[in-house]
Amino acid sequence: MSNIFSSIKRAYTLFKSVDLAQLDALSKKVDLPKVMASFSALDENQLQGLMKMVEPRKHKELPAIEGDFYHLGDEALKDEDRALQLKVRAFMEKEVQPIVNEYWNRAEFPFELIPKLAELNICGLTYQGYGCPGKSNLMEGILAMEMARVDTSISTFFGVQSGLAMGSIYLLGSEEQKQEWLPGMQQFKIIGAFGLTEPEVGSAAAGGLTTTAKRTGDTWVINGQKKWIGNATFSDVTIIWARDVDDNEVKGFLVRKGTPGISVEKMQDKMALRIVQNGLITLTNCTVHESDRLQNANSFKDTAKVLRMTRAGVAWQAVGCARGAYENALAYTQTRKQFGKPIASFQLVQNHLVEMLSNLTAMQTLCFRLSQLQDQNLLKDEHASLAKVFCSLRTRDVVSKAREVMGGNGILLEYNVARFVADAEAIYSYEGTKEINSLIVGRAITGFSAFV
Structure with a gap:
């Protein structure tokens, strides 16, 4: 009984705060005696429901948008590496994000970013010597993810420079070739x-x-x-x-x-x-x-050494692409309102978001283990291929759901997700298609080669 008295008291306080002018305006729209009679006839639950509707709502503090749901980066990185990750994130958000849609739309490259990329000192991140930082493969993967989280094109440019081009020389070049090319490439003086x-x-x-x-x-x-x-x-x-x-x-x-x-x-x-x-x-x-001529490149088996290394990086790029789409979509659903409330409060939208996060988290944990194998010199072709298959496939699913929860706005560049949807298609194909990478894994687990 005390609850109903409490509700009546709150209602009385609410009506008491209304001035005479407001009451006069209200009386012209509704039958006030009839409203009060109806109000007094409500039971306890109905009264409480009514009060929730008419009382001013307090501002709801929403959770932070975080694509690393299992906090893998927090656990795995040393303080200095975590600082480098955040430095690259800040660069991507401050320097790249404001201009990326414009350049993407024009199909042009923002050359003004190259000297700023050089200042980060992350090119050739895992190589020893030649001005390279000598960091872990895990760190390299995380930075690839951070770049792709904002723009997969910049991440791809970096991957070609630091991985495919420098990697070919680092793994297969003579000492003279390494000395000639790698220091300049590490500083982006040579592309x-x-x-x-x-x-x-x-x-x-x-x-x-x-x-x-x-x-x-x-x-x-x-x-x-x-x-x-x-x-x-x-x-x-x-x-x-x-x-x-x-x-x-x-x-x-x-x-x-x-x-x-x-x-x-x-x-x-x-x-x-x-x-x-x-x-x-x-x-x-x-x-x-x-x-x-690359002095230690004598067969395609040598070429494959480079591809094995960079294929792991492409799996991380897929994680970044998916993460960027997920985080942009989540932010959108928290502010976009339909039927009087944010669409993030709807069951079906939450289901899409949870499916996106599930795929993203599975991709992240797989890539973390992949990079650990790489750092332990245990990485095999089939390990990198499995990650490429799974991550590029799941990225397609994540960006599709991100576009879905955004409705028509999902196809507009200004909301960013459309770019991730398109770029996911390139990730799906380059560095080996799903079918080719599947056959590499299939050969490893069955002992039979199904290549033509």
Whole structure:
């Protein structure tokens, strides 16, 4: 009984606070005696429900938006590494986020960011010497995620420079080649590209490259084409992979900018990673000196060492893409109102958000373990391939649900999620398709190779 008296007292206090002018205006709209009679006839539960509706609502403090739901970064990183992660996050949010949609829409590259990226001192993060920081693979993966969380294009540009191009030289180059190229590349004074894929050869690169190299004395003559080559339109050096016509093995060559016989055409009309400048490279009797052949790249097995390393980074990029979509979508649902309240309060929207977070958290934990294996020198092709398969597949699902909870606004660049939806399609395909990576894992677990 005390509860009903309490509700009546609160109602009386509420009505008492209304001035005469407000009462007069209200009486013209409703029958006040009838309202009071109805009010007095309510039971306790009805009174309490009524009071919740008419009393001023207190401001609800919402939880922080956090894509690392299991706090993996907090547990795994030392203080200095955590500080570096936050430094890169601040750079991406302050320098990249405000301009990224504009550049993405125009399919142009923000070259003004390159000197600022150099100041972060994170290029060639895991390499020892040559000005490189010598950090863990886990740290490298987390930074790839931080970049892709804001923009996958910038993360891809960085991955080509730091992973594919520098990695080819670091893993397969001679000491002289490392000394010549790596310090400048680490500071972004030299931009690199990685030319493996061809117009008619993607998944079949291991044994089907049509780009050829013929040795004559101390020089090699290269002929063929390369397609989808990131950074190629402005790179200072491009790693070209070609089939030696004499022994039929794949070899790598450092083709310098301005070398006669190489031309690059920018690829147009992409729907994903529009900031990345992909090039179609044509090599016509392009002559390279033997000293510019990667001295320790003698077969595709050597090329695969680079791909194994960078494929782990692509899995982390997928995590970042999914995280960016999830966090943007969550923020949107907390402020977007329909039927008088935020859509985040609706059951179906919460279900979508939880499914997104579940996928994201599973991806993160998988990639953490993957990087641990890499740091312990236990990483195998099938480990990297499984991560690439799972993460790129789940990213597609996360960005799709992010776009769904945002309704029509999900296809507008200004809300950011549309860019993640498009870029997820590129992640799904590059560094090995789902099918090829699945066959790598399948071979490892069954003992049978299903490759044609």
